[in-house]
Amino acid sequence: MAEMNRWSRWFVNRSNARRSAKVLRILGPHLELPAAPRILELGAGRGGLSALLVDRFRPSKLVVSDFDPEQIEAARSYLGRRFGPLPPSIELRRVDAMQIPFEAGTFDCVFAIAMLHHVEAHHFDYRERPKALAEIQRVLAPGGVLAFSEFSRTVEMRRTLIELGFLPRFERPGWRGRELAVFGTRVVGAPDRRS
Numbered sequence: 001m002a003e004m005n006r007w008s009r010w011f012v013n014r015s016n017a018r019r020s021a022k023v024l025r026i027l028g029p030h031l032e033l034p035a036a037p038r039i040l041e042l043g044a045g046r047g048g049l050s051a052l053l054v055d056r057f058r059p060s061k062l063v064v065s066d067f068d069p070e071q072i073e074a075a076r077s078y079l080g081r082r083f084g085p086l087p088p089s090i091e092l093r094r095v096d097a098m099q100i101p102f103e104a105g106t107f108d109c110v111f112a113i114a115m116l117h118h119v120e121a122h123h124f125d126y127r128e129r130p131k132a133l134a135e136i137q138r139v140l141a142p143g144g145v146l147a148f149s150e151f152s153r154t155v156e157m158r159r160t161l162i163e164l165g166f167l168p169r170f171e172r173p174g175w176r177g178r179e180l181a182v183f184g185t186r187v188v189g190a191p192d193r194r195s
């Protein structure tokens, strides 16, 4: 795992708002979140999706997080321009997806958009990712959802998610080889919602 260099950061961040709108248009209808949900965004980058999540879901808690402190500052500046002084419901925080510093069951939804391959020492490995997925599962409340977009090792990732007890709610091969998906955690005693 490594922080992106400034050119990669620039490249990713310049299309962040446009891509985020598209991602939310596709994933949004499959999220089924409670009112005022608690949301964690991992690897949020510049914060384009975070702003859209505020507009759409009015979260009671939104943690906008990234491993890279420069990305946190980019998100702080973008969200500041969008909303002015940030309300206490929005927290910007440095978080490593491999070790998420929250109690079990804290969130109704975790977003991981184009970031899960970044936990690997090499992007196309599949060594560290199961640990990050287990961390996501741990911090989700029963019935919570993971929404992600990913292009590498999606078959292995699906297998790990099923092994961790997730159920697929929506899966769609996206544009440019990305897979867009929503996986839900099980609610004990609830019917299996496998689609």
Ligand SMILES: C[S@@+](CC[C@H](N)C(=O)[O-])C[C@H]1O[C@@H](n2cnc3c(N)ncnc32)[C@H](O)[C@@H]1O
Residues within 6 Å of the ligand: 001, 002, 003, 004, 012, 013, 015, 016, 019, 042, 043, 044, 045, 046, 065, 066, 067, 068, 071, 095, 096, 097, 098, 112, 113, 114, 115, 118, 119
């Ligand atoms: C390709 S960018 C995607 C950013 C944003 N989600 C988007 O769609 O524009 C990947 C992001 O993941 C972050 N990242 C890398 N490793 C991470 C880790 N271990 N935990 C959390 N975030 C990480 C990077 O700093 C970067 O901001």
